[in-house]
Amino acid sequence: MKESVIAIIKIVPLGTASPSLSRYVAARLNVVKDAGDISYQITAMGTVIQRSLARILELVRKMHEVPFNMGALRVSTTVNTDDRR
Numbered sequence: 001m002k003e004s005v006i007a008i009i010k011i012v013p014l015g016t017a018s019p020s021l022s023r024y025v026a027a028r029l030n031v032v033k034d035a036g037d038i039s040y041q042i043t044a045m046g047t048v049i050q051r052s053l054a055r056i057l058e059l060v061r062k063m064h065e066v067p068f069n070m071g072a073l074r075v076s077t078t079v080n081t082d083d084r085r
Contacts, residue, residue, distance in 0.1 A: 010046035015073030
């Protein structure tokens with residue numbers, strides 16, 4: 001059976017200059033969009049993506065770095081997976 005993983009990813013930058021997080025959300029979504037090989041859905045509580053576990057974890061790492069690159073002092077990342085093989 002082919003590996004099929006669905007993950008919901010929630011990334012929250014802390015220590016930002018503004019309570020608005022929309023620019024951080026847009027920037028990290030660019031990581032997913034630029035990947036090109038990912039099925040995704042944006043929800044109010046996170047981003048749902050589907051692919052192999054290895055690919056998902058690679059993208060989570062890249063997405064986690066985005067707020068730091070934008071000046072956030074702290075980042076909290078939560079990943080829930082449903083892995084069916």
